[in-house]
Amino acid sequence: MATQAIVSSSPKVLRVAVVGVGLVGGEFINQLLGFPSPNPFRLVALTSSKATLFAPDGLSITPSGWKQELARSGLKPDLTFLSRELSALVRPGQDVVLVDNTSSNEVAALYPQFLKSGVHVITPNKKAFSSSLSLYDSILSASVESGARFLNEATVGAGLPIISTLKDLVATGDKVTKIEGVFSGTMSYIFNEFSTAQAGGPSFSSVVRIAREKGYTEPHPGDDLNGADVARKLAILSRYIPTLRAALKDGYQSVSTKSLVPPELESVQSGDEFIEKLPAFDAKFEQMRAEALKEKKVLRFVGVIDVQSGVIKADLEKYPVSHPFVTALGGSDNIIMFHTERYIARPLVVQGAGAGAAVTAMGVMSDLLKLV
Numbered sequence: 001m002a003t004q005a006i007v008s009s010s011p012k013v014l015r016v017a018v019v020g021v022g023l024v025g026g027e028f029i030n031q032l033l034g035f036p037s038p039n040p041f042r043l044v045a046l047t048s049s050k051a052t053l054f055a056p057d058g059l060s061i062t063p064s065g066w067k068q069e070l071a072r073s074g075l076k077p078d079l080t081f082l083s084r085e086l087s088a089l090v091r092p093g094q095d096v097v098l099v100d101n102t103s104s105n106e107v108a109a110l111y112p113q114f115l116k117s118g119v120h121v122i123t124p125n126k127k128a129f130s131s132s133l134s135l136y137d138s139i140l141s142a143s144v145e146s147g148a149r150f151l152n153e154a155t156v157g158a159g160l161p162i163i164s165t166l167k168d169l170v171a172t173g174d175k176v177t178k179i180e181g182v183f184s185g186t187m188s189y190i191f192n193e194f195s196t197a198q199a200g201g202p203s204f205s206s207v208v209r210i211a212r213e214k215g216y217t218e219p220h221p222g223d224d225l226n227g228a229d230v231a232r233k234l235a236i237l238s239r240y241i242p243t244l245r246a247a248l249k250d251g252y253q254s255v256s257t258k259s260l261v262p263p264e265l266e267s268v269q270s271g272d273e274f275i276e277k278l279p280a281f282d283a284k285f286e287q288m289r290a291e292a293l294k295e296k297k298v299l300r301f302v303g304v305i306d307v308q309s310g311v312i313k314a315d316l317e318k319y320p321v322s323h324p325f326v327t328a329l330g331g332s333d334n335i336i337m338f339h340t341e342r343y344i345a346r347p348l349v350v351q352g353a354g355a356g357a358a359v360t361a362m363g364v365m366s367d368l369l370k371l372v
């Protein structure tokens with residue numbers, strides 16, 4: 001009988017640094033610490049806007065204790081320090097990952113620096129990928145230069161496989177002709193509750209308040225209501241479509257976008273103040289709801305990328321109650337339809353919860369697992 005060679009290889013371990021420990025960040029840390037054994041991840045850094053913890057061989061923290069540990073840390077957050085320390089940890093067979101769970105432009109602007117030094121970047125933060133083409137290009141070239149990867153599945157549809165589906169369609173040679181759908185968990189929740197086949201219903205401001213309490217909104221709910229969150233998602237997806245890659249040089253701001261923020265509230269800086277002042281504008285939204293219902297329709301906030309015409313827009317539209325954007329959706333659900341040359345008879349459809357801490361953190365975890 002032939003002797004079989006026994007090949008022993010130690011399992012790959014990834015060092016993970018987390019910046020941003022809010023709703024999504026907190027849930028992500030708990031999912032990471034609770035990963036089934038053998039856990040391939042070592043949490044080496046936690047950084048909030050006020051403090052940081054760092055231990056190159058892994059922090060000794062627990063799901064119930066990390067918040068206290070971080071609050072007790074005397075170390076102030078310092079992204080330059082973090083970048084230097086993480087790049088020093090990169091070596092053959094030892095991968096290091098930055099997970100950015102903030103919505104910060106400042107952190108996003110540093111991705112090229114982290115990537116250049118070989119640190120992978122994973123994030124649900126839309127800022128870098130939906131901003132100027134020059135930042136996007138420098139992220140791509142830094143990744144190509146070092147081989148470090150940037151993964152951003154949770155930036156569109158939270159945990160739903162939207163970016164991976166689009167990448168697969170394009171990489172296998174399919175031609176995308178149109179992508180359309182409900183891309184915002186917040187807008188989905190708001191209009192699923194506010195605009196139904198029945199007359200009357202809750203006030204607009206009350207459903208916005210609940211969407212925020214459920215953790216669907218951006219840190220400032222005005223960033224959802226002004227359409228910017230949907231415009232950013234459309235910009236991110238457009239860049240994966242070869243003919244549209246360079247269409248939005250200045251980023252999401254070039255997407256034609258309908259804002260639902262009353263002009264009087266545009267300059268309100270705090271999310272709390274915004275929520276407090278919104279009830280004064282309920283009558284205007286009630287009128288929009290009643291006008292749609294007169295036509296036997298309901299309101300839905302949708303996004304469209306029409307590849308052939310080059311139109312990319314985020315808008316509030318009226319739909320008959322038999323439309324899939326009405327019948328198929330509840331809660332914070334997203335629905336995204338990919339029309340392609342291969343999926344010509346009926347679109348490829350991805351649907352499910354598109355916001356909330358658990359499903360977003362799962363999208364970030366699924367990216368992390370792609371590196372193991």
Ligand SMILES: NC(=O)C1=CN([C@@H]2O[C@H](COP(=O)(O)OP(=O)(O)OC[C@H]3O[C@@H](n4cnc5c(N)ncnc54)[C@H](OP(=O)(O)O)[C@@H]3O)[C@@H](O)[C@H]2O)C=CC1
Pocket residue numbers: 019020021022023024025047048049050077101102103104106107124125126154155158185215216217218219354355356357360
């Ligand atoms: N919530 C959801 O359903 C989804 C969220 N996302 C994205 O996930 C990201 C996080 O969202 P969410 O958790 O809801 O937001 P939160 O506001 O709950 O969390 C963001 C955290 O980032 C911290 N932060 C901001 N700037 C810095 C910085 N420079 N260094 C360290 N920490 C910083 C904030 O701290 P502080 O409060 O002290 O300022 C805050 O705790 C956002 O980019 C959002 O767009 C994506 C998909 C779905």
Ligand SMILES: N[C@@H](CC=O)C(=O)O
Pocket residue numbers: 155156157158183184185186187216217218224229354355356
């Ligand atoms: N605020 C966003 C969160 C996910 O991207 C949304 O409501 O969809």
Ligand code: NA
Pocket residue numbers: 153154155156157158159160161162163363
């Ligand atoms: Na996703």
